[in-house]
Amino acid sequence: MTETTTQGTARERPEAPAGAGGRPRGAARTGPNKPLLGAVGIVAFLGMWEAVPHLGLVSERFLPPASTVLAALAQRATTPGLWIAVGDTLIGWGLGLAIAFVAAVLLGFAMGALPRVRAFTNSTVDFLRPIPSVALIPLAILLYGTDLRSTLLLVVYACFWLIYIQVLYGVADVDPVAEQTARSYGLGRLARIRYVVWPTTLPYLMTGVRLAAAVALILAITAQLIIGSPGIGQEIAVAQSSGAVSSVYALIVATGALGVLINIGVRVLERRVLRWHTSVRGEATA
C-alpha cells in the first residue's frame, strides 16, 4: 500500500493542503493597509470601465459603461426574478457539492481501508477524472432535459474527482507514530478513523472543498447557460437573446459577486475547521 501511495504522490502531487504557504499572513500585517488598497483598486477598475465606452474605445453596444451596468443590476435586484435565479443557482451549486462531498468522502475512506481495491480502481479513476464535465452536457440533456438534475450531474461529476483525490491522499497521509499511539491505547478501527484518520484528512479535504466550491459554481452556471436549466446562467442566455446587453453584464457581475462570497465562506469554514493545523495556526506561542 505504501508503495502505491508514494508512487501516486510522486506522479502528481495534489495542491498543498489548506493552501500551506499560499497566504503570506505575516506580510498582510506589516504591509500597507490591504483592504484600503483593494478598495482603491476596485474604484480604479470601475473608473476605467466607465471611461472606455465613453471615450469611444469600445462601442457602448458591446460594453455599456459601469454606471449603466450597475444601475441595471440594482434595478434587477429589486425584482424577485434575480433572487429566484440566485436561489436556483445556489441550490444546484450546494446540492451538487454536497452530493459530491458525501460520495467522495465515503468512497475515499473505503479506499483508504482497502488498498487492494484502490490499486484495482486506480487506472479507471485516472481515465474518468480528466473527462471535462461539460463533455457530459449532451448526456445530461438526454437523461434529464432542462431539469435541475442536469445541473447536478455536471456539478457532481466535476466536484467528485476534486474531492475524492484529496481524500485519497489524506487518508494515506496518517502519521505512523500517531497510528501506533492510537493502537497502543486500544483505539479500535472506528475510533482510529474518527480521531486519527479523519483529522489527518481534513486539511486535504478542505483543499478539495475549496477547489470544488469554485468549480461547482462554474458548472452550475454553464449548465444553466447551455442546457437552460433554471438559474442565473439561464437569465444570462435570455438577456443575451433579447439584446439586453447591460442586463447580460449585470448578471455576469452578479455571478462574480456570488463567486467571491462563496470563496470567502469556504475560507472562513477552513479557518474554523483547521484552527489547529499549521496552515492556519501560524506561530506557536511557546
Added chain:
Amino acid sequence: MSANSGTSAGADAANPGATTNHQGERPTMLKVTGLQKIYNGGANAVEAVRDLTFDLGEGKLVCLVGPSGCGKTTLLKCIAGLMPPTSGTVELAGQSVTAPPPGMAVVFQEYGRSLFAWMSVRANVELPLKEKKIPRGRRRELVDESLEAVGLTSFAHAYPWQLSGGMQQRVAIARAIAYEPQVLLMDEPFAAVDAQTRADLEDLIRQIWQRMGVTVLFVTHDIDEAVYLGERVLVLSSSPTVVQDDITVDLPTERDQLTTRQDERFTELRARVYAEIQQAKKSAGAAPTAAPSVAH
C-alpha cells in the same frame, strides 16, 4: 486498579541489596522469551532482533541500552503488541501479548507526532480513557491527577503545539499514567529534548514510578540516563540483537542529578555499561551466534 495497591511496593522496590534476584521477590510482570524479529525482504531479509530473553518483576524500573541501530525500537514495538515477532513470546502478567494489551502504555520519542495536534492537552489525555469506557467522573479525576503529576494543570486547554518540547513530552507522560498501565514502555522519550529539560523529565519519571508503583521499561541510547534512572540496566548487543549483559544498579533509591552523578558507584556502573556497549559495537561484524550471554 492494581497500580494503586502497588504504591507502597514501588517505594521499597528500589531497595538496593534486593535487586540481585528479581525473580524471587515479586511476580514477573513482563516476560520476553526467545524474541526474534526478521524483517521480510525476500532475499535480503534483515534479522533485527535475534534472541531476546528477559523479564521484569512487578514495580521495577529497568533500562534497556544498546548501540544505535541495535533494534531497540523493534523490540519495543514487539513488546507493545504493535508488531508481531517472527518467533518468541511476550507475556504481560502471564497473558500472551498479540495485540496492544490494555495494561500497557507507550511513550514515544516523537512526542510531536504522538500527540494529536487537533485535540487540546486535556482531550489528548482523556481519549484513551474514553475508549477504555471509563465513566466520565472517574475520567476527569484521572486526567486532573495525571496533569497535576506532570505539572501541566494550567495548560489543560492549550493545544500540544502551543507548548515547548519538554512540556509536550510531559503531556504524553500524563496520557500514559492516566491510562493506569501495569507496564509503562518508554522509547527514547527524552532523546529530542534539551539537556536541562531532560534532567527534569528523568526526575519526573523516577518520581512517578515511585508513587505509582508501575513497572517501567525505559529504552534509551544514553548510558548516563540508563544508569541514573534504572534499578537494572539491560545492555543489548548490536543487531542482530541479544541481551549482552544484565547489570544491577545498586545506587540509593533517592537519586539526585548532582550528587548521584558524582557518586563513585555511578561512575563505575557507567564505565561498565560503556565498556559493554563498545564491545557490542566491536563484535558487530562477528555477530554472536549463541543464545544471550546472560542467563536468567
